[in-house]
Amino acid sequence: MEAVLKNLSSTVELLAVAANSGAANSGAVEQWDKHTMSRAFDWARYCEHVHSRFHNNPAIRRVMEQQLELTNRSLQDVIPGYTEVSFSDLPRLQHLLLIGLLNNPELPISLIKMLFDTRSPLDNMQSEYQDVTGLCSHIIRCKAACKVLSPLTDLSAAGAEVQGRMLMERLGALLSRGSDTRPAEHFLGCVLQGCQGAGRQFCLVITAALLTTKNSAAQTAPREFLLDWLQNKHSVLQSLCSALPATLLIDLAKEHNKFRDAYCDVLKKWASDMEYCISEGEWVQTSTNPTVSFHKLTEKFMALFEACPSLRANTEKELKALKISDGDFDVKGLSVWGDLLSALNM
Amino acid sequence: MSELQPLSQPQQTAEPLLNVQEMQFWLDKAVAWGQADSPDTQKDTCLHLNRLRDFLQQLLAHINNMSSTAETMKKLPLLGQFLGRLCWNPYVTAGDTCRRLLLQCLWGLYSEHPSNAVERKANQWIRKVLCQLATEEDDGVAQALMKHMGVPAKEYHVNVLKKMVSLLQENIGKSCCSLSDINRRCSCDSILATSDACVPLITCPEASPLIGALLQQPVTCVKEALSEHFLDALSSAYSSWNLSLEEQAVVSLWYHSLPSLEEAVLSLLESVTNTASTPQMLHQQVAQSLLPKACAQHCSMFLVANDIYRSVLKQAEGNESVRSLIQTFTRCFLRELALLQPQTSVSLKAFFPQSPQSLLVPLLTLPSEMPQESWRNHLNWLSGSLQRLTEEEEEGNGDSRSTRGHYKVFETWFLLVQCAHWVQAAVQLLVTSEPEDCGPLLWLLTFYHHPTNRWHHRALQLVRAREAWEHLRSVFLVSARPPIDRLQSLVTPLSSQPQQPSPAPLLTLSLLVNFAVFCQRPLSVSTEVLQMVVHHSGLVDEAACVLSSLELRLSEGSCLSNDRVHLRIKELHKTITHTH
Numbered sequence: 001m002e003a004v005l006k007n008l009s010s011t012v013e014l015l016a017v018a019a020n021s022g023a024a025n026s027g028a029v030e031q032w033d034k035h036t037m038s039r040a041f042d043w044a045r046y047c048e049h050v051h052s053r054f055h056n057n058p059a060i061r062r063v064m065e066q067q068l069e070l071t072n073r074s075l076q077d078v079i080p081g082y083t084e085v086s087f088s089d090l091p092r093l094q095h096l097l098l099i100g101l102l103n104n105p106e107l108p109i110s111l112i113k114m115l116f117d118t119r120s121p122l123d124n125m126q127s128e129y130q131d132v133t134g135l136c137s138h139i140i141r142c143k144a145a146c147k148v149l150s151p152l153t154d155l156s157a158a159g160a161e162v163q164g165r166m167l168m169e170r171l172g173a174l175l176s177r178g179s180d181t182r183p184a185e186h187f188l189g190c191v192l193q194g195c196q197g198a199g200r201q202f203c204l205v206i207t208a209a210l211l212t213t214k215n216s217a218a219q220t221a222p223r224e225f226l227l228d229w230l231q232n233k234h235s236v237l238q239s240l241c242s243a244l245p246a247t248l249l250i251d252l253a254k255e256h257n258k259f260r261d262a263y264c265d266v267l268k269k270w271a272s273d274m275e276y277c278i279s280e281g282e283w284v285q286t287s288t289n290p291t292v293s294f295h296k297l298t299e300k301f302m303a304l305f306e307a308c309p310s311l312r313a314n315t316e317k318e319l320k321a322l323k324i325s326d327g328d329f330d331v332k333g334l335s336v337w338g339d340l341l342s343a344l345n346m
Numbered sequence: 347m348s349e350l351q352p353l354s355q356p357q358q359t360a361e362p363l364l365n366v367q368e369m370q371f372w373l374d375k376a377v378a379w380g381q382a383d384s385p386d387t388q389k390d391t392c393l394h395l396n397r398l399r400d401f402l403q404q405l406l407a408h409i410n411n412m413s414s415t416a417e418t419m420k421k422l423p424l425l426g427q428f429l430g431r432l433c434w435n436p437y438v439t440a441g442d443t444c445r446r447l448l449l450q451c452l453w454g455l456y457s458e459h460p461s462n463a464v465e466r467k468a469n470q471w472i473r474k475v476l477c478q479l480a481t482e483e484d485d486g487v488a489q490a491l492m493k494h495m496g497v498p499a500k501e502y503h504v505n506v507l508k509k510m511v512s513l514l515q516e517n518i519g520k521s522c523c524s525l526s527d528i529n530r531r532c533s534c535d536s537i538l539a540t541s542d543a544c545v546p547l548i549t550c551p552e553a554s555p556l557i558g559a560l561l562q563q564p565v566t567c568v569k570e571a572l573s574e575h576f577l578d579a580l581s582s583a584y585s586s587w588n589l590s591l592e593e594q595a596v597v598s599l600w601y602h603s604l605p606s607l608e609e610a611v612l613s614l615l616e617s618v619t620n621t622a623s624t625p626q627m628l629h630q631q632v633a634q635s636l637l638p639k640a641c642a643q644h645c646s647m648f649l650v651a652n653d654i655y656r657s658v659l660k661q662a663e664g665n666e667s668v669r670s671l672i673q674t675f676t677r678c679f680l681r682e683l684a685l686l687q688p689q690t691s692v693s694l695k696a697f698f699p700q701s702p703q704s705l706l707v708p709l710l711t712l713p714s715e716m717p718q719e720s721w722r723n724h725l726n727w728l729s730g731s732l733q734r735l736t737e738e739e740e741e742g743n744g745d746s747r748s749t750r751g752h753y754k755v756f757e758t759w760f761l762l763v764q765c766a767h768w769v770q771a772a773v774q775l776l777v778t779s780e781p782e783d784c785g786p787l788l789w790l791l792t793f794y795h796h797p798t799n800r801w802h803h804r805a806l807q808l809v810r811a812r813e814a815w816e817h818l819r820s821v822f823l824v825s826a827r828p829p830i831d832r833l834q835s836l837v838t839p840l841s842s843q844p845q846q847p848s849p850a851p852l853l854t855l856s857l858l859v860n861f862a863v864f865c866q867r868p869l870s871v872s873t874e875v876l877q878m879v880v881h882h883s884g885l886v887d888e889a890a891c892v893l894s895s896l897e898l899r900l901s902e903g904s905c906l907s908n909d910r911v912h913l914r915i916k917e918l919h920k921t922i923t924h925t926h
Contacts, residue, residue, distance in 0.1 A: 051496075091496035102477035105470070109456055112476060118446040135500070136480040137445065142503040144436035145550050149510045151388065152536075152543055153517070158509040162502065163491050170495045187494065194490025201487045 001063070004050060008064060009071045011043040012085050015093070016075050019100025020082070030106045037101070037111050041132045044093040051090035056177050061087065098135065116140075160201065164208025167191065171209075171222035181225065188229055192236070203240045206230065207248055211255060227258040241266045242291040246300060250307045260308050264315060267300055271340055276333045283336050294336075298343045305344075316341070372401055373424050376431040385539075391437040392545045392575065395444065402447035409454035415465045418455065425455075426471065433475055442549040442588070452476070507552045514540060515559045534571045537563065541576040548583050551590075558591065561598035572602055581606030585613060597640040600647060607647055610637060611654045618671045622887065625670065625895040632674050642682035645696050651675070656760060666852055666888075669763050670895070676764040680710065701761040702754075705731060709765040714902065722783070725772050729786035732758060732793060740799060752798065759797040769794045770899060773856050776815060777822075777864040788812055791857075795850040807849045814854045821875060822865040837882045852892075855885055859892045863914050872914070873921050880922055893919045 018029055018040060032040075054060040065087045072084045089096060098115075101107050115136045146155055174184040195202035209226060212219065230237055241249060241263060253260040270292055274283040283294040292300070305312045319337050326335035333339070375398075379391050405425075412418040419425065429451055438444045452472050457465040483489040483499065492502050518537060541560050547553040557580070560572060581603050583589040584596070591599065600607040614635050618628060632638060641648035655672050662668055683697075694706050708728055713721060739754045762769065772787040779787060792811045796802035858879060862872040880889045897915050 088496055092492070092498045095498040095500065099481050102473075102481060105473060109453075109458070112473070113453060115480075116449055116476060118442050118449065136476070137449075139480050139500050139503060140439050140445065141442075141550055142500070142507045142552065144438075144440035145547050145553060146503065146507050146510060147436035148440050148543060148546055149507075149514065149553075151385065152540055153510050153513045155506075155510065158506050158513060159485065159488055162505045162509055163488065163495075165505075166491075166495045166497050166502075190494045191491060194494055195487045199487075205491070 001060070005064065005067045007043070008047060008050065009067055011047050011093070012068065012071045013075065014040055014043060015085065015097055015100060016079055016082060018097055019104060020079050021104050021106040028106060029101070029104050030108065032108065032111060034111065034114055037114070038132050040097060041094055041135075044097045047090050047093045051087070055087075055173065058177060102136075156201065156204065160204035161208045161212075163205045164210075165212050167205060167209045168212055168219060168222050168226075171225060172219070175221050175225055184222075184225060185229065188226075197239075199239075200243050202236075203243045206236075206240065207244060207252060210252055210259070223256070224258075227256055227262075231258065231262045237262060238266060238269075246303055249300075250303055253304060254307050260304070260311060264304060264311060267297060267304070268318075270297055271336050274336050276336070278333075281333075283339065294339075294343075298340065301340070301344055368401070369422060369424055369428070372398070373428045373431075376428055376435070379435055379437070380431050388437065389542065391435065392542060395437070395441065395546060396579075398438070399444055399447060402444065402451060406447060406451050406454060409451055414461070415455050415457045415468050416462055419464055419468070426468070429455075430471075430475060433479060437546045439479075440546040440550060444546075504552065511553055511556045514556050518556075518559045518563050537571045538573055541572045545573075545576050545579050548579050549588055554589075554591065558595040561591075561595045561602065574603075577603040577606065581609060585609050593636055593639070596636055597643060600640055601644055604650065607640075607650055608654065610635065611651050615654075615658060615668070615671065619665070619667050625674075625891065625898045628670060628674050629678070629898065632671065632678050638675060638678035638682045641679050642686050648679065648697050649699070652760075656756075659760065659763070660756075664850065669766065672763050673766040677712075677767070698761065700757050702735060702758055705735075705758070705761060709761055709768060713767055713771040713899075721771055722775055725768065725775065725790065726783075726786045728768060729772075729790040732762065733786075733789055736793070736797075755798060759793070762794055766794065767899065770856075770896070773860045774864060774896075776857060777861050781816075784812070784815060788815060791853060792849070795853045807853075811849050811853060811857075814849065815857060818857055818861050822861045822867055822872070837879050851883075851885060852888065855880075855888055856892050859889055859896070859918075862918055863893075863896065863911060869914055869917055873918060876918055877922055886922055890919060890923050893922075 021029065050064075054064065068085060068087055072082075076082045076084075085093075085096070102112070102115075114133050117134045118137045146158075149155070170187065171184055174187055175181065177183065191205075192202060195205070206226070210223060230240070249263060253263050270285065273285050273287055274294065274297075275286050276282075277284045284290060285292065301315075305315070319341050323335050323337040323341060326337055329335060329338060330342075331338075332342075375390075375394065379387055381387075408422075409418055409425075412421070429448065432438045432448055438448065452475070455468050456472050457469060460466040460469055481499070483492075488502070491497075492499060518540065537560065540556075544553060544557055544560065548557065560576075561580075563571070577599070580589070580599055584591065584599065584606065600610060614632070614637060618631060623631065637647075637651060641651055655668075655675075658668055659665075659672070694710065695703060698706055705728070708724065708731075716724060735758050736755050739752070769791060772790045776784055776787050776791070788811050789808060792804055792808045796804045796807040799805055858876065862876040865872060876889070880886055893915055897912070897919075900911065900915075
């Protein structure tokens, strides 16, 4: 373990050397050659492995976090404007190394050429991970290819699917650490923040995450957790229900009972927020951002019942009860529940 | 930057290659492509990729010819802008060749030791562009997610690309035009669009499943579903080894694009005739080329390949390597055909429409598929039929200007070339033939090497061939120890400049080799004779080749493995090649 900690610390120091130019640096990047750079990436990859092996082990993780803290502090003293490397940064250490190097004006041009080397496609298939040559070329190629294909198939949808899958993996990893759900909640909070609130992209990611049908045994815990979290975060849930296309929502409802119920609750909430507007002769939402018309709301209910027939009976009972509490009149415009029931032919 | 200037600086390097107008044209293009993102712009970019590549090549040469970046920038002030714009165009950077050229242009502008502000600025700019290209993310949300989820950018982008590819693959699988449902709108347009969009992605390994799917989707619509542009780009990438495709995808590519099939056949021909290959290597080359397999699946491809072989043969009749190729190709093709349709009796007529139909099955049957005892009868029949066919045509058209007869003779001869295993069987039988039954066999052998009377003097060569055969008989079967002068008379017709019109050296040589292998004389005698003759006539390689193909033929078929024969062949081969 001591050796591992030492290696971790040295690699973080190496990263600092790679990213920073200036006289404070001995062993400066200027002197690096192909071999040195390749070895640096090897060490970064080593740290990535270390993270994947030990991140579920709280004791070891704590020790590593402490070591990193120490290293960070000592580097901060020596290098002005030093950016800390935390334990959660470890899985991306190669990428951080790359960013540091490319931003360093002292990196020899021969090494940059090596990173951007365009090898023949047949070579690419053989040595995917072990070779640093052509690393940047590969990234550029993938990004460009995605853009080229984006008119044909939705890039953001594909992105959301990949992100969703990764989200589930990460959630799974966090939840398997123990009974403490705080890290998982914190993670979701960060993701939410990173997406600048529950915007469309976030909703797509969550949906994709919930719809990933990979080996369900491993996915149950994160899925349940995510659904519970969603149910508790009303604003997010509402944004989801208004931002996403109806078909996706129905898919979600079909897959997950919890979501089905939550969705039904949102629809009922929307109904309860409505007031009858005499001039328009229709029920309208009173909130500041009206998201749905009465007609649309009816359609959504109908679609939901069609997809989940088991819901119909219970909801009908509820709606009837609500209508009764409103006076049980059969006149249009008096009770949103009554009008809803008649629109739904119940 | 070129540090070494050639002493005689060629004056014409830069100027004729690049003019300002061309630069302006491409810059305007780059600007237009960058501004709009409509389907038209995309199409325009893809259509211009080849020309752009050539232009970048010229540009690179130009840059390398300049002595410094400052000079380059002075001569072409728009260069930086142009290259910069191209860097951000995904259609340019997705393909390996364009990307490589673009980067090389940038390296060309980088100065190791900048001597002025322009050069320093250029250096900084180059580093900045490269850093941005590799590390910047346009999607802020994705970037934040990657950070929080601990996913490196490369892994993310690769996965997104793979996801997009698999989504598109699914779409292709679903959207097959079904002739039964006319009401469903033809989705060939979307496939066409997809194939067009894949043009810049041909060298991208992650996209190859999609390209394979495009090539292999069933052709159900009347309209051409794959864009010609796509097929051309694929074909040239494949033939210059820039691309790896699955077997069935290659077959589909050839099926969709006739030029690519022709290219493949011609390159096989070239590789076989340029490098001296043993019969075993030839067999491997042919099998690996996937052409026999493709031809077995699509009759039309077999016909195209044979047409090419016909025209090559007509130009180079005596070229034995071409004839061996044709024979090997046909054999591999027949094997693939048998694998493909083991139950149904394939209509050979479709594959050999121009060949004499009565001879098809008899010739296409391999000697190994027949008991050796029946070879002689079979060969006699074959020889007789062939003789009748050719002599009929030649006599029937007394008018010397008529070419129809010779067309038939040619087709007959071509079929024999394709089925040359029977010629080899005939040579083998000639060793054990008596003077009274060698006639048909000799005729067949002579016909193979000298098909016509008019231009190849078949009748005359038949006489000479018989003489050679008798001579060989006397050497190998009769005398105790061949005197030197008798051997010399064998050498003369084999050597490269024969005095008199004599049979093709290969005719005599194959007879010689077969006699050496199959005669009953002790191995030492055979070895001595063969070595002596071959050595003196300088035909060691050819003799070794004949031995190898004999070995191959005998070991392939289900012939009773005659150890004695194999041993003899091996010894003979060793002797003549080692003592050379």
